[in-house]
Amino acid sequence: MRVELSVGPTVGHEEARIAARASCAALDKAVELLASIGADATIIEREGGLCNAVLGRRGGDAIVVPIPDVIVARADNGAVQLVTTKGTLKTNSRLYELERQLGADFVRVSKSAIVNINAIDRVESGFGGAYGVRMHDGAVEWISRRYLGAFKSAIGM
DSSP, rough: OOOEEEEEEOOOOOOOOOOOOOOOOOHHHHHHHHHOOOOOOOOOEEEESSSSSSEEEEEEEEEEEEEEEEEEEEEEEEEEEEEEEEEEEEESOOOOHHHHOOOOTTTEEETTTTEEEEEEEEEOOOGGGOOOEETSSSOOOEHHHHHHHHHHHHHHH
């Protein structure tokens, strides 16, 4: 394996990239050590697939988005959108696939929306016992009665 290190005042930001044909215990240990150094470290690909990231599309471009950067996944007119810190993207994934992939920091609030618990600004009460979730970006997702119990449990409400 070839290792390169560049240290100097002209380096814009610290970055480590590792490309390997196969994983092994020593390599996994090195990756974990490097990832523990930076607060924004994300392992995005392992064994040919994305890890801790999802793929969105804007125009003809494929954009890799770390999972913590996803705010809302929403189904709209048969298409699934990802509202992210990088803007709104389309994805080829189905909502149920994203629900499994996004993990424990995400909760389904309706048949058509999954929200990032860490991106919730506040929970607002509406008419007739309805609740809405206002996200940090100002968007509101309404919580359907079917998912209200699971939502309350997920956020400790």
